[in-house]
Amino acid sequence: MKAVQRVLDSHAKLSLLTGPTPLEPLDRLSDCLGGPQLWVKRDDCTGLAFGGNKVRKLEYLLGDALARDADLLITNGALQSNHARLTAAAAVKAGMACDLLLAPCDAGRFAIERKSGNALLDRLLGANLHVKASDQNLGQGMRDIAAQRRREGFSPYIINAGGSSAIGSLGYVACALEIAAQAHTLGVHFDYVLHAAGSCGTQAGLVTGFQLLGLDTAVLGVAVSPDGEQTFRHERVAELRRELLALFDLSPCQKALSVLLTGDYSGPCYGEADAATFDAISLFAQTESIILDPVYSGKAAAAAIGLSRKGRFSSDANVLFLHTGGTPALFARYAAAGSNAGKCKGLAMKTRKDNAARP
Numbered sequence: 001m002k003a004v005q006r007v008l009d010s011h012a013k014l015s016l017l018t019g020p021t022p023l024e025p026l027d028r029l030s031d032c033l034g035g036p037q038l039w040v041k042r043d044d045c046t047g048l049a050f051g052g053n054k055v056r057k058l059e060y061l062l063g064d065a066l067a068r069d070a071d072l073l074i075t076n077g078a079l080q081s082n083h084a085r086l087t088a089a090a091a092v093k094a095g096m097a098c099d100l101l102l103a104p105c106d107a108g109r110f111a112i113e114r115k116s117g118n119a120l121l122d123r124l125l126g127a128n129l130h131v132k133a134s135d136q137n138l139g140q141g142m143r144d145i146a147a148q149r150r151r152e153g154f155s156p157y158i159i160n161a162g163g164s165s166a167i168g169s170l171g172y173v174a175c176a177l178e179i180a181a182q183a184h185t186l187g188v189h190f191d192y193v194l195h196a197a198g199s200c201g202t203q204a205g206l207v208t209g210f211q212l213l214g215l216d217t218a219v220l221g222v223a224v225s226p227d228g229e230q231t232f233r234h235e236r237v238a239e240l241r242r243e244l245l246a247l248f249d250l251s252p253c254q255k256a257l258s259v260l261l262t263g264d265y266s267g268p269c270y271g272e273a274d275a276a277t278f279d280a281i282s283l284f285a286q287t288e289s290i291i292l293d294p295v296y297s298g299k300a301a302a303a304a305i306g307l308s309r310k311g312r313f314s315s316d317a318n319v320l321f322l323h324t325g326g327t328p329a330l331f332a333r334y335a336a337a338g339s340n341a342g343k344c345k346g347l348a349m350k351t352r353k354d355n356a357a358r359p
C-alpha cells in the first residue's frame, strides 16, 4: 500500500476532499432484501458543493492544471452535468475562471433543466455557460473557447467530459486505498464494489487500485446509458487502466481483474429513469435515509437491489455500494417524474415498534 501511495504522492494534487468519506453497513436495506450484506461508501459526502465522485478526480486534475500555471478551466457535459458543477466549484476554490460547454440531454425538458439542479448551481458558482442545442462536436467547441480565451490573455486547461483521463482517474486509485484501509479497520472483505458508470474513470481507477493492492474485490460498473454503449465502456476502462499502470511504471500486460459492466439497469437512455430506478430511490430513502438521484446513483442502486433479489450475490457476500453523488439532479428530475416519488411498493420494514411488540 505504501508503494502505491508514494506514486500517488508524486502527482500534484489540490486538496478538495474534507477527509475520508464514511463507509457504513446498510443493515435495514440488507434485512429488507434478505441478503447479501450491503454497505455504502459515501462519496456523495466528498464535501465540495454537494459532493460526488468528481471531486476525487478534480483533486488531481486541478493539481496538474496549477502545475501548468493555468488560470482558467474549460470542460463540457450535459446541462445536468455533475462534473460541470464540480469543475465550476473547484475553479472557485483554486481562484480560477471557468467556462462550461453544455448541451441538454432532453430537448423537451430544456426549459426546466436550465433553471434547476446543476445548471442553477453552475450559474451560482459564477461559471461562464455556453449552452448548445446538441452535443455534437463539443470537443472542438472547447478548443474554440480555449483559443478565444488565450487571445484574451487567459491560460486555459481543458478537462475531458467526466474528468476521465488517467490523471483524473488517480482519484479513484486513491479511493481504492481508502476503501482497503477502512475494510481492514472494520475486518471486512468486500467481494464487490458496485457503482454508476458513465465516462469510466471511476471504474478504471478502482480496478487499477485494487489490482495494485493485490485485492480480488470485483468492481461492477452499472452503465447509465443502454446496452449498445457497453463495448465502448469496456474499451475505455481497458485504455484508462493501461495509462494508469504506466503512471505506476507497470507493464500493461499485468494480469487484469475482469471488468464487470451491466447495461441492464440503465433505463431508456442517459438522463431518463425507469420504474426500477425510482423504486430504488424510494427504498434507499425509506430504509436508510440515503438520498440518490435518477441519472446516476439511482440506477446503480436499482442494480444493487435487482441483483440481490435475483440471488446474483451469495447471501454471505459483502457488497459495497459506492454512492457517487449527483443529488442536485433529483430536484431537476423529480418535478418531471411527479407521482413516481412515493412509498415503496410491497415494503414491509420492521420498525422499533414492531420489534418491541415481540414476546
Ligand SMILES: Cc1ncc(COP(=O)(O)O)c(C=O)c1O
Residues within 6 Å of the ligand: 052, 053, 081, 082, 083, 162, 164, 196, 197, 198, 199, 200, 201, 202, 203, 296, 297, 324, 325, 326, 327
Ligand atoms: C453522480 C455520478 N455518478 C457516477 C458518474 C460516473 O462516473 P464516471 O464518469 O467516472 O464513470 C458520474 C459522472 O458524471 C456522476 O456524475
